Amino acid sequence: MLKTVKPKNARAKRAMAKREPQQTENPKTTLFLSGQKTSQILKLAVADLCTLKRPFVERFTKKNDIHPFDDASSLEFFSQKNDTSLLVLSLHSKKRPHCMTLARTFSHKILDMLEVYINPETFRTLQQFKNKKPSVGLKPLLSFHGTVFEDPVQTKYTLAKSLFIDLFKGQDAAEVDVEGLQYLISISAAEPTDASPTPQIKLRFYLLRTKRSGQKLPRIEVEEMGPRMDLTLGREHFPDPDMLKEAMRKPKGMEQRTKKNIDTDVMGDKTGKIHVGKQDFKTMQTRKMKGLKRSRKESDDDEEVGVEDSGSEDDGMTPKKARV
Numbered sequence: 001m002l003k004t005v006k007p008k009n010a011r012a013k014r015a016m017a018k019r020e021p022q023q024t025e026n027p028k029t030t031l032f033l034s035g036q037k038t039s040q041i042l043k044l045a046v047a048d049l050c051t052l053k054r055p056f057v058e059r060f061t062k063k064n065d066i067h068p069f070d071d072a073s074s075l076e077f078f079s080q081k082n083d084t085s086l087l088v089l090s091l092h093s094k095k096r097p098h099c100m101t102l103a104r105t106f107s108h109k110i111l112d113m114l115e116v117y118i119n120p121e122t123f124r125t126l127q128q129f130k131n132k133k134p135s136v137g138l139k140p141l142l143s144f145h146g147t148v149f150e151d152p153v154q155t156k157y158t159l160a161k162s163l164f165i166d167l168f169k170g171q172d173a174a175e176v177d178v179e180g181l182q183y184l185i186s187i188s189a190a191e192p193t194d195a196s197p198t199p200q201i202k203l204r205f206y207l208l209r210t211k212r213s214g215q216k217l218p219r220i221e222v223e224e225m226g227p228r229m230d231l232t233l234g235r236e237h238f239p240d241p242d243m244l245k246e247a248m249r250k251p252k253g254m255e256q257r258t259k260k261n262i263d264t265d266v267m268g269d270k271t272g273k274i275h276v277g278k279q280d281f282k283t284m285q286t287r288k289m290k291g292l293k294r295s296r297k298e299s300d301d302d303e304e305v306g307v308e309d310s311g312s313e314d315d316g317m318t319p320k321k322a323r324v
Helices: 010-019 040-053 073-082 156-168 241-248 296-314
Strands: 030-034 057-063 086-091 099-106 109-118 141-145 183-189 201-211 219-224 229-237 262-264 270-272
Touching: 030 040, 030 073, 040 057, 040 086, 040 099, 040 109, 040 156, 073 086, 073 099, 073 109, 086 156, 099 156, 099 241, 109 156, 109 241, 141 156, 156 183, 156 229
Parallel strands: 030 057, 030 086, 141 183
Antiparallel strands: 086 099, 099 109, 109 229, 183 201, 201 219, 201 229, 262 270
16 A cells, blocks of 8 residues: 655645646746766757756756656656656766757656757757847647658657657647747648658748738748757667556646537538427417408308308309408
8 A cells, every 4th residue: 555645734735735636737847857977969969959848847957867758767766856747857978968858747657758859060049140039938839740740650759749749839728829929839840751761850940020021911920049969869669558548638727618519511601400399280389460360251151051052153153252
């Protein structure tokens, strides 16, 4: 049986309640860690990523003896201690130069991981681009280019796409102001060939400039603002199917209620079904017309003649309409 920890005071009780699963979780915070050995390229890259991800970021500068693919218990401890669900470990070695390990946790347990190696020849920092930078806390636009990201089978590139979306998406918002869309993150990869079966991922950051177009909608231009990274994929750790199913499960209160008998067709029009009860035509109220009413004199003649009135119809004579 698992040991249940009881809070000693009210402050510890509030802290434990804050760490419990919530119906609406807080924005994902990223923890940046350093391994036993790092490089100047990694330090600059981590500093630029922390600048873009503020305020949902934590950074440790002390070196740690962590090898996540051998033992991930240290990452799980840091995740639980700092309440961070995303971790980025910087580690440089001769075998794996300029390596960043992207890790994602569920319930403070490692869900999946991926290694990316930064190309030092094409790397450019945020400060090397002399232009305006976006404000703190803005949500970026994410754009993925390449068929490798749309593979139906789980691969390194589909895992990289999922991790990059969680890393850069920021805080969830139901509505976004157009003025807040100030920069774009472009993530592209070439088609795999026999010469290069694992193409590099090109990570680019662009500023959005609005220009006059003479029309109602402005013309949008992009300007690179940095950093510029060319990433090569390394080792990966795919999520466990049972753990992933539990992580993707939505609570009961978060599911949207669907209205019955209301649907949307291919053209986007809203259609609906109406269920009508059983109708009794005997009690149906019809429209009354003055020309169909009989006069009082015609009703008296019908009573005297009775069945003999049918002969007049055979003679071809039509009764005159009575005035009312």
